[in-house]
Amino acid sequence: MLEELEIRDLGPIRHALLTPAAGMTAITGETGAGKSMLLSALKLISGGTADAGRVSAGARSAWAQGVFEVDGTSPRSDNKRSEITADEALHIAKNAGIELEDGELFLSRTVPVSGRSRAVVNGRSVPRALLGELADELVTIHGQADQLRIASSARQREFLDMVADDGQELAAYRKAWDALCALDERLKRMEHQEASVRQRADYLRESIDRINRVDPQPGEDDELRAKRARIEHAADIAQGVSGALAALDASQVNVDADESSASELINHAVQSLRAIRADGDFSELADRLESINADISDVVYSLSRELDVEDDVDDLDGLNARIHELSELTRRWGPTLSDVIAWRDKAVFEMEDLDASPEKVAALQAERATLLSQAIDAAQQLSAVRATAAQALAAAVSQELTSLAMDGAELRIAVTPRQESASPTTSATTGLLDANGCDDIAFLFTPYEGAPELPMGKSASGGELSRLMLALELSAANRHSTGSSMTFIFDEVDAGVGGKTAVELGRRLARLAQSAQVIVVTHLAQVASWADSQFVVTKEPPDADDDEVGVITTVAQVTGEARVREIARMLSGSESDTSLDHARELLHSSTLIQTHPHVSKDAARKSHEQ
Numbered sequence: 001m002l003e004e005l006e007i008r009d010l011g012p013i014r015h016a017l018l019t020p021a022a023g024m025t026a027i028t029g030e031t032g033a034g035k036s037m038l039l040s041a042l043k044l045i046s047g048g049t050a051d052a053g054r055v056s057a058g059a060r061s062a063w064a065q066g067v068f069e070v071d072g073t074s075p076r077s078d079n080k081r082s083e084i085t086a087d088e089a090l091h092i093a094k095n096a097g098i099e100l101e102d103g104e105l106f107l108s109r110t111v112p113v114s115g116r117s118r119a120v121v122n123g124r125s126v127p128r129a130l131l132g133e134l135a136d137e138l139v140t141i142h143g144q145a146d147q148l149r150i151a152s153s154a155r156q157r158e159f160l161d162m163v164a165d166d167g168q169e170l171a172a173y174r175k176a177w178d179a180l181c182a183l184d185e186r187l188k189r190m191e192h193q194e195a196s197v198r199q200r201a202d203y204l205r206e207s208i209d210r211i212n213r214v215d216p217q218p219g220e221d222d223e224l225r226a227k228r229a230r231i232e233h234a235a236d237i238a239q240g241v242s243g244a245l246a247a248l249d250a251s252q253v254n255v256d257a258d259e260s261s262a263s264e265l266i267n268h269a270v271q272s273l274r275a276i277r278a279d280g281d282f283s284e285l286a287d288r289l290e291s292i293n294a295d296i297s298d299v300v301y302s303l304s305r306e307l308d309v310e311d312d313v314d315d316l317d318g319l320n321a322r323i324h325e326l327s328e329l330t331r332r333w334g335p336t337l338s339d340v341i342a343w344r345d346k347a348v349f350e351m352e353d354l355d356a357s358p359e360k361v362a363a364l365q366a367e368r369a370t371l372l373s374q375a376i377d378a379a380q381q382l383s384a385v386r387a388t389a390a391q392a393l394a395a396a397v398s399q400e401l402t403s404l405a406m407d408g409a410e411l412r413i414a415v416t417p418r419q420e421s422a423s424p425t426t427s428a429t430t431g432l433l434d435a436n437g438c439d440d441i442a443f444l445f446t447p448y449e450g451a452p453e454l455p456m457g458k459s460a461s462g463g464e465l466s467r468l469m470l471a472l473e474l475s476a477a478n479r480h481s482t483g484s485s486m487t488f489i490f491d492e493v494d495a496g497v498g499g500k501t502a503v504e505l506g507r508r509l510a511r512l513a514q515s516a517q518v519i520v521v522t523h524l525a526q527v528a529s530w531a532d533s534q535f536v537v538t539k540e541p542p543d544a545d546d547d548e549v550g551v552i553t554t555v556a557q558v559t560g561e562a563r564v565r566e567i568a569r570m571l572s573g574s575e576s577d578t579s580l581d582h583a584r585e586l587l588h589s590s591t592l593i594q595t596h597p598h599v600s601k602d603a604a605r606k607s608h609e610q
Contacts, residue, residue, distance in 0.1 A: 001517045002139065002487045003104065004067040007555075009059035010044075011037045012539070016555035020487075021532035024513035027521045028528050028566060029537030034553035035521050038537070039141065039491055042066065044109040046139055047132030050117035065108035068138050070485065071100065089137040089485075096130055098122050105138075107131055141489045142469040150443070150469070151456055157441040160413065163476045164389030166382060173378035173437055180371045180433075186353070187364050201354040204347045207333070211344045214325050216337045221326040228319045241306045249300050263300070266293045379438040380417075386439060387415045393475055400471035400508065405501030406464065408449030411456075411471075414442040463495025467505070474508055477515045487517040494524045502526035506590070525570035525583065529590040534558050536566050563587070 005018040012034045018025075029035050040054060041064035055062045070089050093105060098121050109131065110118045119128045150156060161170060189197070230237065249261035260268075266289050273286040326337060333340045352360075390413035401409040417438050432438055443456040447464055456468070470493055494505060506527040512518050513532070522528050540552045558566050567583035568575050 001069045001485055002066055002519070003069050004065075005038070005041060006065045007037070007041045008063045009056040010041055010062040010064060011054050011056060012551050012553035013037050013555065014056060014552055016553075018535055018555060019557075020517065020519055022517060023532040024510050024518045024520065024530060026528035026531035026534045027519065027537065028523065028534060028570060030539065031523070033537040033539040035537045037553065038555070039489070039521065042139060042141060042489060044111065044117075045107040045131060046135035046141070047119070047128050047130075050109070050111040052111060052113055055111060055113050059113075061110050061112040063108065063110045065106060066139075068105045068107065068487075069103060070105050070138070071103040089134055092130070092133050092137065093121070096121070096126060098124060098126075105134065107134060138485070139487045139489065140473075142466050142473075142491065142493065150472075151458070153441055156413075156443045156456070157436060157439075159472070159476070160386055160390055160393070160415075160441055163393050163479055164385050165479075166385045166389070169378070169382040169385050170437075173375065173382045174435070176371065176375040176378045177433065177435060180368070180375045183364065183368050183371055187361070187368060189353075190361055190364065197354060201351065204351050204354065208344055208347050208351065211329060211333070211340060214329055216326055216329055216340055218336075218338045218341065221323060221330070221337055224319055224323050224326070228316065228323065231316050231319070237306065241303050245300065245303050248296060248303075261300075263293055263296055266296070375433055376438070379433055382437045383415060383417055383439050386437075386441070389479075390415045390441075393472075393479070396475035396478065397468070397471045400474055401468065403504050404467045404471065404508070405497060405504070406447070406467060408446070408451075409464075409468075410446045411468065412444045412446075412453065414440075414444060416440045416442070463492050463497070466490055466493035466495070467497075469493075470505075470508060470512070473516075474512050477512055485516075487519065488512065490518070490520045493520060494522050494527050498524065498526075506530035510590075523570065525567045525586060528570060529567060529583075529586045534563055534566065 001022060002020055005016075005020070007013050007016045009015075016038075018038070027035055027038060037054075044050065044062075044064045045066045068089075070093075089105065090100075093100065098105075101122055106120075106122050108120045109128075110120075117128070119126050119131045121130065121134065150159065161167075247262065249263060251261065270286045270289045270293070273282045273289070276282045329340045330337060333343045394411050394413045397411040398409070401411070418432050418440060444453045445456045445468060446453045456465075470490060473488060490509065493509075494502060497505060502524045503526050506524070507530060509518055509520055509527065510530040520527060520531070528534055535555055535557050538554050538556070540554060564580060564583045564587065565575050567586060568579035571582055571586075572579040
């Protein structure tokens with residue numbers, strides 16, 4: 001909901017501050033007073049094109065800011081809108097790293113006389129496109145130039161989906177569609193592999209075969225190198241071990257040796273120390289010698305085992321050949337054998353995706369057929385919901401158009417399922433389905449009886465399109481009883497109407513304002529009288545003492561007698577007693593009908609039509 005619109009130095013408006021009502025706000029004023037500048041300001045903060053020519057004479061830049069309540073926590077929010085949340089706008093802001101300020105978004109735009117414009121959201125500079133994304137969720141402008149947005153098939157589909165409340169069906173379909181597209185991409189890669197992809201597959205296949213033939217084991221190369229070193233130095237090892245054993249325990253080398261072993265000598269020393277009866281550290285020293293003796297016995301045992309191992313020098317050639325094979329693997333896919341094995345395992349998985357064998361392709365095509373069938377079923381369920389909603393919406397809009405003095409006008413919403421292609425090779429992305437289902441959506445409008453039915457946007461004037469959009473928004477609001485955070489702005493909606501039609505137009509704008517915020521630029525008193533608040537745009541003549549400042553436009557809210565005078569001016573162009581009385585009666589009857597719906601509408605309408 002738009003809580004505040006502030007403008008500085010935009011065209012003839014030096015400064016203006018609008019605080020629209022939560023319900024319906026009317027913008028009035030004489031033709032040429034500058035009401036269009038308010039729409040220009042809204043378009044600026046909605047990411048529209050910046051025009052330096054709109055900067056006020058003598059000013060360095062123009063600036064506009066809109067304050068929007070998006071989560072109902074604003075201190076300025078009232079009970080009528082406190083429960084409303086603009087979920088998508090909040091999501092967009094959060095993704096952009098923008099924090100709310102008291103539940104509000106501040107969208108501003110500065111347009112300098114020369115140079116680039118600057119977009120700011122909550123004090124943070126942002127791309128202009130982000131303003132557009134946020135504004136799309138917060139503001140809908142229905143003016144002659146802005147109607148063209150809904151002339152696109154995509155916008156019409158989005159509007160119909162919103163009215164149909166088919167979010168569950170749409171989510172189910174898109175899940176099936178995404179799975180189908182993912183498989184299509186995989187099949188496409190497999191069926192149309194480029195030479196580089198085929199070369200990669202051949203390389204992987206040959207590499208995996210080579211590694212498997214060698215069949216390396218983790219750490220095997222280190223063990224083999226250690227074994228080779230033993231064989232190559234067998235003589236040195238035997239000589240060294242024998243010498244050490246001869247010194248420690250000669251019986252391990254020669255059973256006939258008479259020399260006492262080191263262990264025996266140490267045992268003799270221990271016994272001698274144990275035999276001492278005098279005080280001293282002799283017992284501790286004996287313990288230390290026993291500990292040393294245990295270590296020596298361990299060393300002797302290990303060395304004696306070394307003498308028992310007989311390495312066959314004839315195995316050396318085989319060991320070298322195996323080490324060479326393993327070295328070749330680590331050189332290409334290493335640096336270790338564990339790395340080689342990990343690379344091979346990963347390559348096996350990659351080969352599965354690159355494997356375009358007929359069996360693999362056939363299996364994926366069978367899987368695709370299943371996914372396509374599931375996507376078609378989901379699309380048809382979505383289509384059925386859309387078709388039902390389209391029929392109900394078109395009937396409601398046509399009825400509203402009759403009440404807006406457009407007898408014979410009719411809206412038809414065509415939901416046309418696409419026909420399946422006869423070619424079995426046609427991809428789902430170009431055939432029956434697309435990302436939004438299997439339907440072509442078209443809003444077809446007949447402005448009067450006997451007129452040709454044409455696509456919306458090509459068959460009506462600006463005023464007729466504005467009323468058509470009002471009828472669409474009203475019908476959509478009637479199908480959803482909950483409030484909306486959207487702000488609807490109507491321009492030229494009263495073009496070419498008057499009398500009874502003007503009354504019905506005002507009544508319907510007020511009805512839409514019960515579920516959303518409505519701002520209408522109007523020149524009809526019968527429309528403005530229904531508004532909860534009214535702002536008057538006034539053109540003031542240039543100051544004779546200041547040649548640089550031309551015409552100045554002011555914007556002010558009118559209440560009480562000031563509003564009565566403005567309504568009187570709109571009725572007759574003057575403030576005569578008769579027009580003032582008529583204005584009071586008009587305002588009173590509009591308020592009476594809104595606050596007391598049981599009051600006879602015919603009785604109230606008479607005062608509007610006088």
